Amino acid sequence: MANNIFVIAEHLKGKVDDVTYEMLGKAKELAAGGQVVAVLLGSGAKGLAADFAADKVLYVDSPELAEYNPEAYGKTIASLVSAHAPKAVLVAYTSQGVDIAAGICVDCDMPLVAYATGISGNHVTSQLYGGKMNVESAVDGDRFVAAVIPGSFPAAAGKGGGAAVEDAPAPDLSGLKVKFKKLIEPAGGDVDITQSPILVSVGRGIQSEDNLPVVQALADKLGGALSSSRPIVDAKWLPKTRQVGKSGLKVKPKLYIAVGISGAPEHIEGMKDAECIIAINTDPKAPIFSYAHYGVTEDLFDVVPALVDKL
Amino acid sequence: MNIIVPIKQVPDLVEELEIDSSGKDLDREWLKYKVNEFDDHALEEALLLKEAHGGAVIAIALDGDDIDKALYAAAAKGADRVVKVTGNYAGISNRAAAKVLAGVIGGMNPGLVLTGVQSVEDRDGQIAVLLAHYLGLPHVSVVTGVEVSGGNVTVHKEYGGGMVAEFEASMPVVLGVQAARETPRYVPVARVRQAMKSTELEEIAGGDPGVSSGSSISRMFKPETGGGAEMISGSAADVAAKLAEIIKSKM
Ligand SMILES: Cc1cc2nc3c(=O)[nH]c(=O)nc-3n(C[C@H](O)[C@H](O)[C@H](O)COP(=O)(O)OP(=O)(O)OC[C@H]3O[C@@H](n4cnc5c(N)ncnc54)[C@H](O)[C@@H]3O)c2cc1C
Helix, strand or coil: CCCCEEEECCEECCEECHHHHHHHHHHHHHCCCCCEEEEEEECCCHHHHHHECCCEEEEEECHHHCCCCHHHHHHHHHHHHHHHCCCEEEEECCHHHHHHHHHHHHHCCCCEEEEEEEEECCEEEEEEHHHCEEEEEEECCCCEEEEECCCCCCCHHHECCCCEEEECCCCCCCCCCEEEEEEECCCCCCCCHHHCCEEEEECHHHCCHHHHHHHHHHHHHHCCEEEECHHHHHCCCCCHHHEECCCCECCCCCEEEEECCCCCHHHHHHHCCCCEEEEECCCCCCHHHHCCCEEECCCHHHHHHHHHHHC | CEEEEECCEEECCCCCCCECCCCCCECCCCCCEEECHHHHHHHHHHHHHHHHHCCEEEEEEECCCCHHHHHHHHHHHCCCEEEEEECCCCCCCHHHHHHHHHHHHHHHCEEEEEEECCCCCCCCCCHHHHHHHHHCCCEEEEEEEEEEECCEEEEEEECHHHCEEEEEEECCEEEEECCCCCCCCCCCHHHHHHHHHHCCEEEEECCCCCCCCCEEEEEEECCCCCCCCEECCCCHHHHHHHHHHHHHHHC
16 A cells, blocks of 8 residues: 555535546656545445546445535544555645545644645645745655645546445444534525626725725726625625635636735635736735736726726 | 634735745744734634623633734733743644644633634644644534534534535534634724733643654745736836726737
8 A cells, every 4th residue: 555645535516526636637646656546435426436537446435424524524534544554645625625634644643734736756835825935845754645725736637537436434423523414505696706707806905895996996897797805705895706716706707807816825726717817916926926917016096096097 | 611712923924025044934034923814713703602602712822922912912802811832832833733732722621612724824734623633622624603502513614616514513622713703803002002911821831742744844935926927017007008908908
C-alpha cells in the first residue's frame, strides 16, 4: 500500500462534485507505481463511481452515510485510512472536506497541508493570506493529507471509469452525536445571477450599504445584474442569491466587473471562468488582478460613476 | 452553559505583505495584526446565544503579540471571562495550538466551543476541527446559524450554491463558525480601555503541545499579480473611457 493515493470523493444530491475528478487526475500523477484509490461513502450510491479514473474504488454503504455527516463520514474515512495506510490522502477543501481533512490528521497522525493548489512528491503548495502569498511546504516523512482547493487541477484527467469497486465495511456508527436533519434549498425569487451575461460584482471596498447605488447604476447601465462577495451578503446588504464564490454561486458571465473585491480564493472559485474579467481595486497587490483580464487601481468612487457616464 | 471562544490574531491583509530574508516567512516586523474575522463571528454568535439562553462566554487565546488587547476587546463586547494561555507559542502550528487549547478547554466544562471556521494562516489545517478531535468532541464546520434547545444544538452548515444542511448535535460540541446571525458588534476603543481597567485577564499556563505540523515551509513566494491583466491607468475619465471601449467590444 506504500505508494497508494487515496482520494476522498465528494457528492451531494446524487451528483459527484467536479473536485473529485480534479483530485483523481492529480493522484494518478502522484501514485508513482502505487494505486489511485477513490473512497466513496453513501447509501445505494455505488453508481456514482462510474466515471472515476481510479485503480480501485473503496465503497462503504450504510444508512448512516446516506447524507453527508461530519461525524459518520469522519469516523468511516479515518478507519479506512488507518486500515490501508495510503501514502497520501487528497481531500477537497470544501464545506465537507474541511471537516474531514483535519480529522484524518489527528486520528491517523498524518501531517495536513491545507489550501493546497499544487502537489509534487512530498511538496505541497498552499494559497495563504487570502491568496496574497503562496507557501510551499515540505512534509517531514512522505505521508500526508492535502486539502485541495477546488479548481486547482483539470477534471478531465480524473474521468474515465472502469475502476474495480470493492465494498469496504463501515465502522460502528451507532450512537452518533451529530445527526443530519435536512437540506435547505436556496431561496428563489430573486434574479438568477448564473443566467446573467453581465455581472457587476461588489465587495467590501464599497464600505457601506448607502453606497450600493454607485454600483447598481453601472449594472443598470449595462443591463446586467448586481452580484457580490460574501461579506456584502453577511452584512445583509444584498440577498444570499447574489453571492459569488465557494459558498455562493459559480458564475460564467461574458463580462464580470469586480468592484472593490480583493480576490480571496473562495471568491475566485466562483468566477474565474468568466469570459472577460475587469477588476477595479485600489490595492495593486490585490489577488483579483491575477485573474482579471483588465485591471484598474483607481478609487471605485471615481471610476465607476465616470464609467456610467461614458457608457 | 460555558461557551468557549478560542480567538487568534492574524496579519491584517490590508497591509502590504513582504517576505523576510529567510524566504520562508512573512516579514513580521511591521506587520499589523487583527483578530481573525471568523473568530469575531464566533464571538458574536456566542454572545447572541448567551443573551438568549444565559451561560458564560469565555474568550481564550494563546499568548502572542497584541493578544491582551484582543482579549480585552472580547471582554468589552460582553465576554464574561478572558483567558490567556501562557507559554512560548510564537510561530506555533495550528495542530500544536489546537492540542494546547484542548488541554486547557478540556478542563473548563465546555458546552459549546465556537471558533472561526478558518483563518488566512491555516497552513496545517483549521483549528476548530483539530481542536474537536483533540477534545474528542463532535464538530460541525462552516456554520452559519446555531440554535440551542435543552442539551442539543441545531446548526446550519453551508454548502456551495447557497445550499444549507441542517444538523442536530448533542452538546458538548465544537463549531467552526463561518458567519454569525448578526454582523459582529463593534466596540469603540474607549470601551476597550475601560475593559482593560475593569476586567481580570486570567492566565493559565499551557502545556507542551508534543505535536507539530509535520511539515516545514520550504519557500514563500508571491503569486504573479497582474500576470494576465492589462492594467489601465490615467485619470478617472481616461480610465472610464478605455473601460467603456473594452466593455462595448465585449457586448
Ligand atoms: C468556507 C468559506 C467560504 C467562503 N465563501 C465565499 C464566497 O462564496 N464568496 C466570497 O466572496 N467569499 C467567500 N468567503 C470569504 C472570503 O474568504 C473573503 O473573506 C471575501 O471574499 C472577501 O470579500 P471582499 O473581497 O469583498 O473583501 P476584502 O477582502 O476586504 O476586499 C476589499 C477590497 O476592496 C478594495 N478597496 C477598498 N476601498 C476601495 C476603493 N475605494 N476603491 C476600490 N477598491 C477598494 C481593497 O483594496 C480590498 O482589496 C468564504 C470564506 C470561507 C471561510
